Amino acid sequence: MRIAVPNKGRLHEPTIDLLERAGLHLENGADRKLYADTVDPDVSVLFARAADIPEYVADGAADLGITGYDQVQEARVDNVSELLNLEFGRCRLVLAAPEDGDIDGVDDLEGGIVATEFPNITEDFFAETGVEPDIVEVSGATELTPHVEMADAIVDITSTGTTLKMNRLAVVEEVLSSSVRLFGREDVLDDPKVEEVRTALSSVKQAEGKRYLMMNAPRDRLDEVRDVIPGMGGPTVMDIAGEGGEAQAPADDEMVAVHAVVDEQQVFETITEVKNAGASDILVTEIERLVE
Ligand SMILES: Nc1ncnc2c1ncn2[C@@H]1O[C@H](COP(=O)(O)OP(=O)(O)OP(=O)(O)O)[C@@H](O)[C@H]1O
Ligand SMILES: O=P(O)(O)OC[C@H]1O[C@H](OP(=O)(O)OP(=O)(O)O)[C@H](O)[C@@H]1O
Numbered sequence: 058m059r060i061a062v063p064n065k066g067r068l069h070e071p072t073i074d075l076l077e078r079a080g081l082h083l084e085n086g087a088d089r090k091l092y093a094d095t096v097d098p099d100v101s102v103l104f105a106r107a108a109d110i111p112e113y114v115a116d117g118a119a120d121l122g123i124t125g126y127d128q129v130q131e132a133r134v135d136n137v138s139e140l141l142n143l144e145f146g147r148c149r150l151v152l153a154a155p156e157d158g159d160i161d162g163v164d165d166l167e168g169g170i171v172a173t174e175f176p177n178i179t180e181d182f183f184a185e186t187g188v189e190p191d192i193v194e195v196s197g198a199t200e201l202t203p204h205v206e207m208a209d210a211i212v213d214i215t216s217t218g219t220t221l222k223m224n225r226l227a228v229v230e231e232v233l234s235s236s237v238r239l240f241g242r243e244d245v246l247d248d249p250k251v252e253e254v255r256t257a258l259s260s261v262k263q264a265e266g267k268r269y270l271m272m273n274a275p276r277d278r279l280d281e282v283r284d285v286i287p288g289m290g291g292p293t294v295m296d297i298a299g300e301g302g303e304a305q306a307p308a309d310d311e312m313v314a315v316h317a318v319v320d321e322q323q324v325f326e327t328i329t330e331v332k333n334a335g336a337s338d339i340l341v342t343e344i345e346r347l348v349e
């Protein structure tokens with residue numbers, strides 16, 4: 058099983074980081090290499106340009122791919138399926154035009170020129186509106202084209218909006234919203250390795266924003282403690298060695314260990330509440346992976 062991942066650009070590092078956290082550690086993959094092995098002898102990695110990854114997967118150079126949804130749409134591949142939204146690399150493709158110009162809506166572009174690195178997505182977008190501008194493909198610095206009279210508008214990526222603002226461009230309409238996806242060629246989807254990889258990556262996403270909470274609680278106040286612990290299922294309750302047990306009759310102040318997975322946002326409040334319910338020795342740790 059070969060996974061194509063971005064070789065550079067803003068998606069490279071977060072993708073490698075995700076693979077590592079999922080336990081798919083890269084080996085023999087020094088910078089600028091085309092391939093890397095992973096700890097799993099059945100899984101290798103191919104480094105490719107973000108824009109080329111969908112083609113590589115469709116053509117069989119790789120079986121799975123990780124890249125932006127925008128790139129998958131632009132490639133117009135019909136034999137790949139999305140397996141997981143990895144949720145980073147969030148951005149929007151927008152139609153934008155000079156702030157002080159006369160393009161206020163899509164209709165104003167009839168007979169006009171639109172420059173973009175995404176000609177296919179742009180073509181599909183305009184096909185839906187019935188407006189037919191000339192679409193000119195450029196390979197970068199798209200934001201400059203309206204100012205050198207190459208285009209009346211552009212379709213380009215925006216996230217913070219800084220680049221558009223710097224170039225005195227305003228959004229006319231959103232074309233597509235994107236984030237990074239795991240996808241695979243349809244003829245390999247039955248391979249159990251695919252589900253293994255998907256589960257491993259998904260477990261990292263599941264664990265993000267979750268914390269593992271451990272505490273000791275008096276057995277006779279367990280219901281109170283349980284009541285204030287939010288989140289996934291009930292907490293796990295365990296006897297503490299040396300406390301109670303079969304040999305001894307349970308003492309009034311017998312303590313048990315309580316473990317639970319809690320949303321990061323709720324940790325602060327939960328700690329106060331479990332303390333009020335008698336818990337002590339409270340520990341909060343990060344979770345690396347979580348398979349539900
Ligand atoms: N500003 C941004 N914010 C969030 N995601 C972005 C942004 N720009 C690009 N992306 C996402 O990252 C993908 C790759 O963009 P990136 O800029 O890393 O590569 P590139 O410029 O196309 O590649 P190359 O460096 O090979 O020319 C895009 O297709 C998009 O999905
Ligand atoms: O809304 P913003 O936060 O300003 O982001 C938008 C910019 O980010 C991307 O460029 P990138 O920085 O990847 O440079 P590139 O043109 O070399 O790809 C994209 O092509 C836009 O130009």
Ligand SMILES: [Mg+2]
Pocket residue numbers: 066
């Ligand atoms: Mg870029």
